[in-house]
Amino acid sequence: MExxxxxMGTVRELTGLTARQIRYYEQRQLIFPLRTPGGMRRYSxxxxxxxKTIHQKLQDGFQTVELRKMGQL
Amino acid sequence: MExxxxxMGTVRELTGLTARQIRYYEQRQLIFPLRTPGGMRRYSxxxxxxxKTIHQKLQDGFQTVELRKMGQL
DNA sequence: CGTGTAAGGAATTCTGACACG
DNA sequence: CGTGTAAGGAATTCTGACACG
Numbered sequence: 001m002e003x004x005x006x007x008m009g010t011v012r013e014l015t016g017l018t019a020r021q022i023r024y025y026e027q028r029q030l031i032f033p034l035r036t037p038g039g040m041r042r043y044s045x046x047x048x049x050x051x052k053t054i055h056q057k058l059q060d061g062f063q064t065v066e067l068r069k070m071g072q073l
Numbered sequence: 074m075e076x077x078x079x080x081m082g083t084v085r086e087l088t089g090l091t092a093r094q095i096r097y098y099e100q101r102q103l104i105f106p107l108r109t110p111g112g113m114r115r116y117s118x119x120x121x122x123x124x125k126t127i128h129q130k131l132q133d134g135f136q137t138v139e140l141r142k143m144g145q146l
Numbered sequence: 147c148g149t150g151t152a153a154g155g156a157a158t159t160c161t162g163a164c165a166c167g
Numbered sequence: 168c169g170t171g172t173a174a175g176g177a178a179t180t181c182t183g184a185c186a187c188g
Contacts, residue, residue: 005079005087007179008159009109014078019159020170028169036082038178040159063168080158081180092180093149101148111157113180136147150186158179165171 001045004034008041014048017055025054028064074118077107081114087121090128098127101137 008019015022025031026041031050033041043051057067081092088095098104099114104123106114116124130140 005083007080007083009113009157010078010080010115018170020172023160024169036178038159039161040082040178042083058169065168082178091149093151096181097148109157111180112182113157131148138147147188151184153184154182156179156181158177160177161175163172163174167168167170 004042004044004047006043006048008043011043011048011051015051015055017051021055022051025051025064029068030054030064077115077117077120079116079121081116084116084121084124088124088128090124094128095124098124098137102141103127103137 006014008022011017011022012019022031026033031043031047031054033043033047036042054064054067058064062070079087081095084090084095085092095104099106104116104120104127106116106120109115127137127140131137
């Protein structure tokens, strides 16, 4: 499940989040999608799970900086 | 591995085949990718394996019609 | 039969910015 | 801080067709 194979659209479907949210988590150094030669992001199933957890934590009141420090998620 | 999550580009990478070949196998009823509302194809890891097998069989001299009859691959 | 390619269009994604609170 | 949105461009994919052998 580590293979980075899905594009933004699929991740949006699987997580229920918006592209904006997903990209923001990356900007905050919480996820690290791969890039195709053309610049497109590629995510793994693990990334999807991580994104869900991140969003959940944010709902619980945490901030992205804290989540980054926590490391695991 | 049944989830249809990857687009053509990823499948091309994982199989080493061209989009033309992959679409042809679909036209021959050997694989059945999902379609996004916008008409884009989505494949699963199982599809990728199946595509590899199909190509191998073709190399072995089989024809798509025969492969379809065989069913399993 | 299985695959290559040029052609034109449509869907998808990307970045940087302005906005809100 | 986390997210929405309009803007313009670039990458990706789609289909139908002509070609070859």
